[in-house]
Amino acid sequence: xxQLQESGPGLVKPSGTLSLTCVVSGGSISTSHWWSWxxxxxxxxxxxxxxxxxxxxxxxxxxxxxxxxxxxDKSKNQFSLNLSSVTAADTAVYYCARKLxxxxxxxxxxxxxxxxxxxx
Amino acid sequence: xxxxxxxxxxxxxxxxDSVTITCRASRSISNYLNWFQxxxxxxxxxxxxxASSFQSGVPSRFSGSGSGTDFTLxxxxxxxxxxxxxxxxxxxxxxxxxxxTKLEIK
Numbered sequence: 001x002x003q004l005q006e007s008g009p010g011l012v013k014p015s016g017t018l019s020l021t022c023v024v025s026g027g028s029i030s031t032s033h034w035w036s037w038x039x040x041x042x043x044x045x046x047x048x049x050x051x052x053x054x055x056x057x058x059x060x061x062x063x064x065x066x067x068x069x070x071x072x073d074k075s076k077n078q079f080s081l082n083l084s085s086v087t088a089a090d091t092a093v094y095y096c097a098r099k100l101x102x103x104x105x106x107x108x109x110x111x112x113x114x115x116x117x118x119x120x
Numbered sequence: 121x122x123x124x125x126x127x128x129x130x131x132x133x134x135x136x137d138s139v140t141i142t143c144r145a146s147r148s149i150s151n152y153l154n155w156f157q158x159x160x161x162x163x164x165x166x167x168x169x170x171a172s173s174f175q176s177g178v179p180s181r182f183s184g185s186g187s188g189t190d191f192t193l194x195x196x197x198x199x200x201x202x203x204x205x206x207x208x209x210x211x212x213x214x215x216x217x218x219x220x221t222k223l224e225i226k
Contacts, residue, residue, distance in 0.1 A: 036215075045207065045217055045218070045219045045220050046164065046207060046209070046217040047217070048214070048215040048216065048217070059214075061215075062121070062214065095163055095164075097163075102169065102170065102173075103151065103169070103170035103173060104151060104152045104154060104169050104170035104171070104211050105152065105211035105215075106154045106166060106169040106170075106209075106211060107154070107164070107166060107209075108166050108175065110163035110164060110165075111163065112162070112163055113162075
């Protein structure tokens with residue numbers, strides 16, 4: 001059973017950089033899946049941030065693309081999110097998830113989420 | 121980008137009722153449509169993928185249909201555990217989610 005676990009600071013100052021890591025257990029990150037980040041502001045809906053393949057190929061959501069970097073560390077079976085120049089609008093629960101290819105592309109495994117608050 | 125519009129935003133129903141949630145895409149997405157259930161403080165849970173395929177372990181009272189731009193999620197014979205927020209999500213292009221439908225107990 002694949003499990004994903006997010007970790008990182010729960011508080012980031014405005015204009016700073018949000019950094020989170022997602023550790024994958026129960027399976028290798030070097031499989032034919034993409035590994036994604038999704039966020040959810042308090043009381044609001046879900047927003048896709050971006051994704052990475054174990055080769056290092058990435059795709060980002062255009063509105064966030066200039067501020068987002070997603071990287072992978074195969075030796076640690078984990079991937080990471082960096083979001084720069086954060087504001088209060090970036091306060092959200094951040095989830096990592098696995099994207100599976102099938103008759104559609106869908107997210108079958110998710111981390112439990114971690115709340116990141118942007119505040120001074 | 122593709123906009124996903126869900127209706128209704130909220131819905132009240134009783135245990136045993138049948139309910140339908142609608143999701144409309146701003147342009148055709150074939151069957152690249154997934155449905156998630158989310159409970160407070162929890163990650164989204166995949167229910168349906170490719171518009172009508174059941175994720176393993178999901179009860180058969182959940183069903184999905186549609187293609188192109190119009191999709192529905194139907195929950196028959198509501199159980200207490202089904203009261204949650206439901207999201208549709210398209211994977212045809214840059215992924216995007218509907219705004220959610222909150223299903224509450226009447």
